[in-house]
Amino acid sequence: MGEELICRWKLSAFLFLWATIALFPRKSLAIDSIKAGESVNGSTQILVSAAQNFVLGIFNPQGSKFQYLGIWYKNIPQTVVWVANRDNPLVNSSGRLTVNGEGKITLLNETGGVLWSIPSPGKVEQPVVQLLNTGNLVLRESGSENYLWQSFDYPSDTLLPGMKLGWDSKTGMNRKLTSWKSTNDPSSGDFTYSVEMDGLPQFVVRRGPITTFRSGPWYGNGFSGSGPLRKTAIYFPKFTYNAHEAFYSYDAGNDISVRLVLNAAGLFQQFYWVDDGKYWYTLYTLPGDRCDVYGFCGDFGVCTFSLTAECDCMAGFEPKSPDDWEKFRWSDGCVRRDNRTCGNGEGFKRISNVKLPDSSGYLVNVNTSIDDCEATCLDNCSCLAYGLMELPTGGYGCVTWFHKLRDVKFVLQNGQDLYVRVAASELDSTNKKLTVAISVSVASFLGLLVLVICFILGRRRKVRGGNMISPEITLGEIHSQEKEVEMPIYDFRTIEIATNSFSFWNKIGEGGFGPVYKGKLTNGEEIAVKRLAKNSGQGVGEFKNEVTLIAKLQHRNLVRILGYCVKNKEKMLVYEYLPNKSLxxxxxxxxxxxxxxxxxxxxxxxxxxxxxxxxxxxxxxxxxxxxxxxxxxxxxxxxxxxxxxxxxxxxxxxxxxxxxxxxxxxxxxxxxxxxxxxxxxxxxxxxxxxxxxxxxxxxxxxxxxxxxxxxxxxxxxxxxxxxxxxxxxxxxxxxxxxxxxxxxxxxxxxxxxxxxxxxxxxxxxxxxxxxxxxxxxxxxxxxxxxxxxxxxxxxxxxxxxxxxxxxxxxxxxxxxx
CATH class of the missing domain: 1.10.510.10 (Transferase(Phosphotransferase) domain 1)
Incomplete structure (x- = not known):
């Protein structure tokens, strides 16, 4: 009886041990490298870097039926930084990563089919595939630190510290980021982020062939308008530009996880891991505002951002479609007011503190040997503008732009001067709107605010009957002290026809002071009519004064009043019609x-x-x-x-x-x-x-x-x-x-x-x-x-x-x- 109990106990112990081992199959291999003839089985094995910070293995994105070979953070959940077979997935986790005697790294599916492999590295005596502490998967000779192949040269959507983004002229390699298709689909998405070298170097996000964002161009000592080179306590960026290479890279502070990602929506973002809070903190996002959207203001437009984006035309230019600009649709850009800019006494006007225009090859010319940049541009009737570029060797070069000036914005940091060609008739005039835009971007409304404050202070002592204005004075009462402004008065019959006799079908809302109707005037203009309730308590005189005063409030984020209508006890306000109704x-x-x-x-x-x-x-x-x-x-x-x-x-x-x-x-x-x-x-x-x-x-x-x-x-x-x-x-x-x-x-x-x-x-x-x-x-x-x-x-x-x-x-x- 005792022997039977012992046998049962041993059997139970064996079954328990077997079940325990089966729960943790991926723990069976936790090394950082494999040699020729060895492999990593996707269903049971992984590579872990020596510092235990990165993992190489097979992963399954949430909600996806496919499997991928990738690299991710070991102690940070759900953050994949590199994918090998992103466009040729496994249908299950039975894949194997192998390295043969010649150093060829290959991912095989369950039937032995090749899903992904590296280019042939040539003759290798003792190949080693290793996952480094940087997150870089490398192929090297045993005992050598020279990499014959590395994953850092083939980025997915993420740029890690030590990776390069850009060109190597010796190898012809162009390292760029490609977004995921979606949050849960690592296949190649619609967006790319790269360093473009056709002209002056600049960072560009494209959706297929279409540019959606660009940094300012490299001007010798940085990127115009800052771009992604913002040094912080945890992030140390650099840009290398010489005859053989043009690439961007960065380092991170000790023990800080930093990554740059091009996401599926085309946004380029920088994150660092907040260990205390266990979340990724966003340091910056590009495009950062609407002015960063490529070509937002069209050709020869300049964008200013202060909470919202606003466009203006460069000196000597005016809106191509004024009606569209009134409606804040700026993409058509600007055209010259005076086209006499070739041999007619023309000159240049300076625009300061801007991100320089698109500097693609067909738009820009760079000459490092010309002393008088202005004269050079003036001698060529096709030259639209010029700027100066600081040279790495010292001194300045000349940059000239042709065909069009596009994607210019005012910036607070790393802005440059742009000299725009204008007709002689423009040289003595001042582009007042552009001057205001410059002061807005550089002085953050300070100048304008001073004027407003001075105006207010000059009027604040106005009294009524020897006393300060009462807090309970209505808009209408205070208007009696102000100068009358012209306000259109609509005929009641006109409003009645426009609203189909205040038809129920024209009613678009109702507030505490009465219903609101949509109307259409005989000239085609759409209006909104607010019909005040007859018991609202306002007299006709007070109502008229209130309307006139409200008309003086002009701001793009206030509804514009067009006029009013009064007939007997009927009082109506006529507003611009807004088709999307209310928030x-x-x-x-x-x-x-x-x-x-x-x-x-x-x-x-x-x-x-x-x-x-x-x-x-x-x-x-x-x-x-x-x-x-x-x-x-x-x-x-x-x-x-x-x-x-x-x-x-x-x-x-x-x-x-x-x-x-x-x-x-x-x-x-x-x-x-x-x-x-x-x-x-x-x-x-x-x-x-x-x-x-x-x-x-x-x-x-x-x-x-x-x-x-x-x-x-x-x-x-x-x-x-x-x-x-x-x-x-x-x-x-x-x-x-x-x-x-x-x-x-x-x-x-x-x-x-x-x-x-x-x-x-x-x-x-x-x-x-x-x-x-x-x-x-x-x-x-x-x-x-x-x-x-x-x-x-x-x-x-x-x-x-x-x-x-x-x-x-x-x-x-x-x-x-």
């Missing part, structure tokens, strides 16, 4: 939200911020909107945001900080607590509303009616932010298009705006600065949010006219103190 119709609609990718949503956030900054600070009046919300952000044909509905707006004196009111008006969910409960409103009330709007744009969820049993959206974002899980709330449709770092940064800015104490909230100028610059963002404090409410009736997202109460967490009536 809420996109972000809260399951079928349409995917139309707004992250880049577009970020531009909407920036545009709204810029419009609010104009109202608070940059317009001639300090205006508090009081009803900023998703339904009051309209989108034009290009999905650019425009703030609408100033029916509740109030004017502040320039020295005024806050005011109180007996009429609490606005929208539940967007109201700041001090306004909803105490009737106190200020610029910081608008900032609170902006913060709620940012969180809604990112999550695709309404702050009110939020699907949570205990918190509204603001509260839920805060709770997950504390747990470092806020990304869980990001709209799933943004997964492919978003930068995690940029989204987290915007979430943080949104939380700063909804802090409970108004003094803790940033101003809109602070918000605009944080959105547009890579600066540190303060940590937010606990926001103002109330536990989930119950509603009496109606849609809680609609505007309310009257006072409100919080006794049982239901908004109804509050009398301000």
């Amino acid at each position: 809420d119709s996109f972000i809260f609609d399951e079928s349409k939200r995917a139309l707004l990718n992250w880049r577009r949503r970020f531009e909407i956030i920036c545009g709204v911020a810029r419009g609010m900054l104009y109202l608070h600070q940059d317009s001639r009046l300090k205006i508090i909107h009081r009803d900023l919300k998703a339904s009051n952000i309209l989108l034009d044909a290009n999905l650019n945001p425009k703030i609408a509905d100033f029916g509740m707006a109030r004017i502040f004196g320039q020295d005024q900080i806050q005011a109180n009111t007996n009429r609490i008006v606005g929208t539940y969910g967007y109201m700041s607590p001090e306004y909803a409960m105490e009737g106190l409103f200020s610029m910081k009330s608008d900032v609170y509303s902006f913060g709620v709007l940012v969180l809604e744009i990112i999550t695709g969820k309404k702050n009110t009616n939020y699907d949570s049993s205990y918190l509204n959206l603001v509260g839920h974002v805060w709770e997950l932010w504390k747990l470092e899980k806020a990304m869980e709330l990001v709209d799933p449709s943004l997964e492919e298009s978003s930068s995690g770092y940029e989204v987290m940064r915007c979430l943080q800015i949104g939380l700063l705006c909804v802090q409970e104490d108004p003094t803790d909230r940033p101003t809109m100028s602070n918000v605009v600065f944080m959105l547009g610059n890579e600066v540190g963002v303060p940590s937010p404090k606990k926001p103002a949010f109330i536990l989930k409410r119950k509603y009496n009736s109606g849609d809680p997202s609609t505007s309310t006219e009257g006072a409100n109460s919080v006794n049982d967490l239901t908004i109804s009536i509050i009398n301000a103190r």
Whole structure:
């Protein structure tokens, strides 16, 4: 009996040991090299670099049915840096990596078919294939450090420290990155990133044959407009350019994992691994803004980016299609105002601090022996512009451009001077718009801001009856002190015909002050008509004054008012028609939200911020909107945001900080607590509303009616932010298009705006600065949010006219103190 128990115990122990070994088949080989005649079996074996930081083996992308031979980080999950057989995958993990006696490395499938191999290395006595600590797979002779082949010469989508991107004239090798087809498909994608040598060296991203991004050209001491050569404490880039080589490479700080990746969307990004937080931090992304999109402003255009991209024409040029430029469609570019530029006394105008134009071979000529660059360009009637290039040997060379000047932008760092050929008639004139653009990019609005401040300070002491302007003065009342501006008056019959007698089918919305209709005038122009309710309480005189004053607010992110109509008790506002309706119709609609990718949503956030900054600070009046919300952000044909509905707006004196009111008006969910409960409103009330709007744009969820049993959206974002899980709330449709770092940064800015104490909230100028610059963002404090409410009736997202109460967490009536 005892022997039987012993036998059973031994059998159980054997079975347990066998099962344990079977659970970890890939642990069976953990060496860093193989020799001739040896192989790596994809289903059971891997190579691991000596420092235990990189792995070579067979991997299966999530959601894919195929297998690939690749290299990835050992201790960083799901980060593949190189793929061998990216366009010829395994159908299972039975592949074998072999090296024969001649040093030929081959990947075989289960039937012995060749899926991938390296070029023949020639005669090799004792070949060794080794995975280095750098992530480089190399072939070498035993005992030698000379590489006969290396994976670093054949990059996939990732550039690691020590890799080269560029040309070797001796071997004819052109090392470039090629994107994955998609996040889960390593096959060759649509985009490439390379160093182009036809002309001046420049980095170029292409989608097939089409250029989508280019750095500025190499000018001897760096890349014009910075490009990817931004030295940091953890990243040390360099560019080697001589008769034999032209390549870019970089080193990283000790024990820091850094990688550069061309992703499936064509974005070139730099990351480093944050070990404490276990995530990849995005250092930069190219294209970084709309001005980086190749040819955004067309030929002879110059791009300026300050939250949004804007185009201007170079000196001596004007828009080719003025109507398109009025609608912010700039791709047609510019044409000369005066074509007499050959032997007619022409000269040059300088544009400073720009990324130099496209310097491809047929566009540019480089001559290092010419002393007088200006005279050389002037002697050739085809020469459009010139610049000076610093030579590695010292001194300067001459660079001249022909055919067209394309892809120029103002930059704050590493900008150069470009001398543009203009007609004699242009030499004594000043391109005022371009001068403003230069001051914007170089001085960050400082000059313009000084002018605005001086204008405001000169007017702020205007008094009424010996007293400062009252905080409760309406837009109409203050207008009586201002000079009348011309505002079109529409005939009632004209509006009636345009809207098909205010047909139900023409109705496109409704707010607290009445319905809005789409209309079409007899000249074909489309309009939006806001028909104020007859019980709105405004008199005809006050209404006319309000319209005239609003017309003075001119900003690209504010809806433009075209005129008004008054007949008896009928009062109507006529606005430009925006075909894409309001923001809420996109972000809260399951079928349409995917139309707004992250880049577009970020531009909407920036545009709204810029419009609010104009109202608070940059317009001639300090205006508090009081009803900023998703339904009051309209989108034009290009999905650019425009703030609408100033029916509740109030004017502040320039020295005024806050005011109180007996009429609490606005929208539940967007109201700041001090306004909803105490009737106190200020610029910081608008900032609170902006913060709620940012969180809604990112999550695709309404702050009110939020699907949570205990918190509204603001509260839920805060709770997950504390747990470092806020990304869980990001709209799933943004997964492919978003930068995690940029989204987290915007979430943080949104939380700063909804802090409970108004003094803790940033101003809109602070918000605009944080959105547009890579600066540190303060940590937010606990926001103002109330536990989930119950509603009496109606849609809680609609505007309310009257006072409100919080006794049982239901908004109804509050009398301000």
